[in-house]
Every structure is written in structure tokens, then in C-alpha cells.
Amino acid sequence: MSLQNTDKVTRREDPLWGLLPYLSAHRMALAWTVLVGLANNLALVFLAVTGSYTVTLALVEDELADPGWWIAGGAAVLLRAILTWHEMDISHSIAYRVLAALRMALFDGFSRGVPSRAPGQHTGRLAATAMGDTEKLEFFYAHTLTQLAGSAVLLLGGTVALFRIGGSLAAGLVLGLAALVLLTLPWLRTNARLGEEVQRAKADQSALAVDLLSGSREILGFGLQEHVQQQLAAATHTVARAERRLKSREAASASMRELCSLGILVAVFLAAWNRPGLDPLWIPAVVAGTLTLLSPLMEAVAVFTQLQPHRASAARVLEGISMPAEGPVLTPVLPFAAVGPLGIEIQGAGFSYGDGTTALEPCWLSVGPGEHLGISGRSGAGKTTLARLLVRLWSPDTGSIKLVPSAGESVDVSSVDPRVFRGLVTLVEQDATIFHGSLLENMQLAVPGASATQVQGVLGRAGLVLDAGRWPDGVHTMIGESGTSVSGGERARIALARALLVQPRILVLDETTASLDAATEAVLLDAVAALSGDTTVITISHRDSTLARCDRMVDLADLHSSPLSQPHRPSR
Numbered sequence: 001m002s003l004q005n006t007d008k009v010t011r012r013e014d015p016l017w018g019l020l021p022y023l024s025a026h027r028m029a030l031a032w033t034v035l036v037g038l039a040n041n042l043a044l045v046f047l048a049v050t051g052s053y054t055v056t057l058a059l060v061e062d063e064l065a066d067p068g069w070w071i072a073g074g075a076a077v078l079l080r081a082i083l084t085w086h087e088m089d090i091s092h093s094i095a096y097r098v099l100a101a102l103r104m105a106l107f108d109g110f111s112r113g114v115p116s117r118a119p120g121q122h123t124g125r126l127a128a129t130a131m132g133d134t135e136k137l138e139f140f141y142a143h144t145l146t147q148l149a150g151s152a153v154l155l156l157g158g159t160v161a162l163f164r165i166g167g168s169l170a171a172g173l174v175l176g177l178a179a180l181v182l183l184t185l186p187w188l189r190t191n192a193r194l195g196e197e198v199q200r201a202k203a204d205q206s207a208l209a210v211d212l213l214s215g216s217r218e219i220l221g222f223g224l225q226e227h228v229q230q231q232l233a234a235a236t237h238t239v240a241r242a243e244r245r246l247k248s249r250e251a252a253s254a255s256m257r258e259l260c261s262l263g264i265l266v267a268v269f270l271a272a273w274n275r276p277g278l279d280p281l282w283i284p285a286v287v288a289g290t291l292t293l294l295s296p297l298m299e300a301v302a303v304f305t306q307l308q309p310h311r312a313s314a315a316r317v318l319e320g321i322s323m324p325a326e327g328p329v330l331t332p333v334l335p336f337a338a339v340g341p342l343g344i345e346i347q348g349a350g351f352s353y354g355d356g357t358t359a360l361e362p363c364w365l366s367v368g369p370g371e372h373l374g375i376s377g378r379s380g381a382g383k384t385t386l387a388r389l390l391v392r393l394w395s396p397d398t399g400s401i402k403l404v405p406s407a408g409e410s411v412d413v414s415s416v417d418p419r420v421f422r423g424l425v426t427l428v429e430q431d432a433t434i435f436h437g438s439l440l441e442n443m444q445l446a447v448p449g450a451s452a453t454q455v456q457g458v459l460g461r462a463g464l465v466l467d468a469g470r471w472p473d474g475v476h477t478m479i480g481e482s483g484t485s486v487s488g489g490e491r492a493r494i495a496l497a498r499a500l501l502v503q504p505r506i507l508v509l510d511e512t513t514a515s516l517d518a519a520t521e522a523v524l525l526d527a528v529a530a531l532s533g534d535t536t537v538i539t540i541s542h543r544d545s546t547l548a549r550c551d552r553m554v555d556l557a558d559l560h561s562s563p564l565s566q567p568h569r570p571s572r
């Protein structure tokens with residue numbers, strides 16, 4: 001699942017093309033940018049030609065050009081002013097749209113595929129892809145692609161125009177550009193390697209920054225500040241060194257391009273000079289026009305030398321976007337609108353992680369609608385894995401998990417519309433994430449639009465009373481990133497309240513109360529017990545005291561045989 005492993009993406013297609021379908025909504029805007037850029041470049045070429053001609057005429061012949069030339073020149077200046085402003089305006093707007101489209105598709109992919117948390121996967125690298133790679137590609141699609149398309153048209157138009165003046169002039173341009181491409185080719189591989197080195201160094205730096213920020217307590221606790229500073233300095237140095245090498249290479253490439261530009265200009269000048277029948281007054285205009293034409297063409301060649309790092313960025317983004325869902329939805333999606341509590345039927349469900357580790361041996365279990373079941377088991381038996389299968393974060397490799405309504409057909413969890421399913425089954429884990437923001441904002445993640453009164457009510461049911469001393473702004477009190485300002489007990493109550501707000505039919509609690517003292521746990525268990533009958537509850541815990549109030553208790557180790565041969569344990 002690692003984003004560094006690009007094998008999963010189909011390599012038959014260039015990843016830069018592969019991302020285009022995600023931008024298809026903006027294709028008209030992109031095409032318009034190409035047209036505007038092209039018109040702007042043409043206006044510049046026209047301005048250079050008319051300007052040079054009128055100046056040459058005045059200097060050499062001591063004669064003012066016809067008013068038509070001045071009017072055309074003035075119109076070109078005006079047109080360029082308008083087009084430059086418009087180009088800047090639309091290219092910024094399209095850049096933001098491209099960035100938003102790529103990031104939305106990427107975060108969709110991450111949210112589908114990231115729950116597996118494979119060992120090679122790192123939040124810092126995912127962040128580097130979401131921030132750095134997408135920005136690089138935003139520039140590519142919003143500016144570079146349009147620039148390349150415009151340059152191709154300019155090259156064609158310029159060659160035809162020069163050819164009409166004389167074949168040797170066009171030959172000077174084409175041969176000069178061909179020489180530049182030939183000189184550039186051997187550098188491509190090294191440029192690509194250097195570009196990728198920079199991206200890799202930045203991704204490593206991002207991963208390190210995430211690790212250091214999340215481990216700040218350990219850093220202080222173990223007195224590792226100096227070590228951390230050295231690590232950061234080394235990572236920064238690696239990025240700087242890679243960037244320096246890339247920049248020097250780019251500077252050398254730029255010098256080579258300028259040399260070739262000069263060669264082309266000299267060739268065009270000599271060809272024009274030797275062109276019989278060409279009025280010498282037009283020679284500076286031809287050279288000026290060619291010079292203006294060359295600037296975007298040279299930039300296009302420069303872009304070509306830097307395509308490979310863009311390709312690598314596109315491959316990483318495409319891989320993120322194409323992450324396979326860990327809990328895919330089976331088609332057809334079945335209508336499921338059962339009322340009342342839901343039971344669960346687990347039939348031989350087993351699961352292995354991508355690295356082949358068997359996390360859960362096939363197991364069988366029936367939970368009746370409205371039942372409160374407790375599951376215990378040794379550490380590493382697969383309890384958390386089972387909880388995540390129940391809420392469809394992942395899909396079982398073997399067997400099935402079905403929702404059982406009080407009346408009507410059972411339905412495989414994978415066939416239920418994801419939006420419907422999220423309202424039916426909710427999981428609360430021990431380390432439930434609290435997001436940066438206020439208490440209310442955290443609660444509204446579960447139910448957007450939930451009112452302050454609703455939130456207060458549900459917090460009260462979970463045993464969290466918002467007294468003014470501790471919660472000065474009530475539900476609007478900020479609780480900080482990862483819930484920095486809340487205690488373990490408060491975090492557990494907030495997480496439970498957030499789940500209760502959804503009013504799920506099935507509530508799965510995975511060690512939710514594990515870090516709480518007996519009194520705090522009792523409050524939470526009371527809130528859970530009050531659900532009995534309306535909501536099916538599955539409580540996973542090591543502690544017998546936590547499971548004591550369940551209707552029935554099972555040990556995960558006993559579930560690996562079919563229901564008939566499972567050992568019988570007395571109900572409460």
C-alpha cells in the first residue's frame with residue numbers, strides 16, 4: 001500500500017496523461033488558457049516585427065511608417081495588456097481548480113485505502129504527495145501544458161511564416177531547434193534523477209517532521225533535542241544539496257539553450273541577408289520576430305527536460321487516487337431500510353494483512369438484534385481486526401458478514417450503500433481521533449448540522465457535563481489538535497458521545513474504556529447499557545469488569561469453529 005511502491009498503477013499509460021480524466025471538468029477552461037496564451041504570444045511576435053520595421057525605417061530611410069503600422073502596433077500593445085491581465089487571471093483560477101480537483105481525488109483515495117496502515121506507509125510521505133506533488137502538477141497542468149500546446153502551434157506557425165520568406169530561414173530555425181533537442185537528450189536521464197532526488201529528500205524531510213512533531217513528548221522526556229536538531233539539519237542539508245545540484249544542472253541547460261538561440265538567430269539573420277529579393281529593411285524585423293518566437297519555444301524545451309520529475313509526482317498522486325478500497329462496495333448496492341435494531345451474522349470471516357500476516361482466523365458468530373455482546377480474547381487474537389471488519393473499514397478475505405433485521409432478508413455489509421451503512425454501524429476505538437477545533441465541530445463531524453443542544457444532550461448521556469469552569473465556552477470550547485487539552489477519560493466520553501449522536505443500530509466499542517478509572521468507566525457503561533434493546537452493542541475488552549454488564553460473553557478463540565461446535569457459555 002506504500003505510495004513509494006508504484007507497481008499497483010498501470011504503467012502502460014503515462015501517469016501525466018493518466019491524471020487528465022480527473023481534470024476533465026476543467027478541459028474547456030484549459031483549452032481557453034491555451035488560446036489566450038497563444039494569442040498573447042502572437043501579439044508579441046507581431047509587436048516585435050512591426051516595432052522593428054518602423055524603427056529600422058525611421059533610422060535607415062529617415063522616414064515615418066504609414067499610420068496603419070502605428071495603429072496596428074498600438075492595437076497590439078493594447079491587446080497584449082488585456083490578454084496578459086486575462087491570462088494571469090484565468091491561469092490562477094484554473095491553477096486553484098486543478099489543485100482542488102487533484103487533492104479531492106487524492107484524499108478520496110487516501111480515505112479509501114489508508115485505513116490499512118501498511119508498515120511502509122507514512123503520514124509524512126502521504127502529506128508530501130498531497131501538498132508537494134499536487135502543487136508541482138498544478139503548475140504543470142495549469143501553465144506548462146498550455147505553454148507546451150501554445151509553443152507547438154507557434155513553432156508550426158513560425159516555421160511556415162519563415163518558410164514563406166525563404167526555405168533557408170525556416171531551415172535555420174528547425175535545424176537549430178533539432179540541434180538543441182539532440183544536445184538536451186543525453187541530459188534527460190540525469191535531470192530526471194536529480195529531480196526525483198529532490199522530491200524524495202523533501203518527502204523524507206516531511207516524514208521526519210511529522211515523526212518529530214508527534215513525538216515531541218518523548219523528545220523532551222528522553223532529552224533528545226540535540227539529536228533532533230542534528231536530524232533536522234541533516235534532512236535540510238540533503239534537500240538543499242539535491243536542490244543545488246538540480247539548479248546547477250538547470251543553469252547549465254539554460255546556458256545551452258541561450259547558445260542555441262544565438263545560433264538560430266545568426267542562422268536566420270544570414271539566411272535573410274542572403275535571401276535574394278528580401279528588402280534589407282525587413283531583416284531586423286525578421287530577426288526580432290524570430291527572437292520573440294524563440295523565447296516560448298526555449299521554455300518548452302526546458303519543460304521537456306524536467307518532465308520526468310513531474311511524471312514521478314503524477315505516478316505518486318495517481319497511485320494515491322487509485323488506492324483500492326479496503327472495504328469495497330459490492331454491486332448491485334442493495335436497498336436496505338430496515339427499522340429497529342439490527343443483528344449480525346458472521347460466517348467464516350477471516351482476514352490477512354497485505355504482508356500475509358493472518359490477523360483473524362475465520363470465525364463464526366451470531367449477534368441478535370438489540371443484544372449486548374461482549375468479546376474477550378488474548379492480545380493479538382484479532383479483536384480489533386474483527387471490529388474493523390464489522391464497520392467495513394476492511395472486507396474479510398474469507399466468509400461474510402451480514403446485517404440481520406428483525407424482519408426481512410439479511411444483507412451482506414458490502415452490498416449496503418456506504419452512506420446508509422455509516423448511519424447504521426459505528427465504531428469507537430480506544431484511541432479515537434479528536435480533531436483540531438471546538439467540541440461542537442468535532443461532534444458535527446459525525447452529524448453535520450447537529451445543534452449545540454443536541455450535542456450537549458448526547459455529551460451528558462456519555463457522562464460529560466460542560467461546567468463553566470472546565471468548559472468556559474461550552475460546546476464552543478477549543479479542544480486542540482488530537483484533543484491535546486482533554487484527559488483520557490474526557491476523550492473517551494467525547495468519542496462515545498460522537499458515536500451516540502449518529503444513533504447507530506449497531507455500536508462497536510473496542511477497548512473504549514480501557515484507560516479509564518472504575519468510576520468513569522461505570523458512567524460510560526451506564527450510557528451504553530441505556531441503549532440496550534434499541535441498539536445492538538458489541539463490546540470488546542480485556543477486562544471482565546467491562547464485559548460484566550453484557551447479555552452474553554464470548555472468547556474470540558472459541559469462534560473459530562462453526563456455531564454448532566462452539567463451546568457453550570452461559571448468558572448473563
Ligand SMILES: Nc1ncnc2c1ncn2[C@@H]1O[C@H](COP(=O)(O)OP(=O)(O)OP(=O)(O)O)[C@@H](O)[C@H]1O
Nearest residue numbers: 116117353357358359378379380381382383384385
Ligand atoms: N496493519 C497491520 N499489518 C500487519 N499486521 C497487523 C496489522 N495490524 C495488526 N496486525 C497483526 O494482526 C494481529 C491481530 O491484531 P489485532 O490488533 O486485531 O489484535 P487484538 O486482538 O486487537 O490485540 P490487542 O488485544 O493486543 O489489541 C496481530 O498479530 C497484529 O500483530
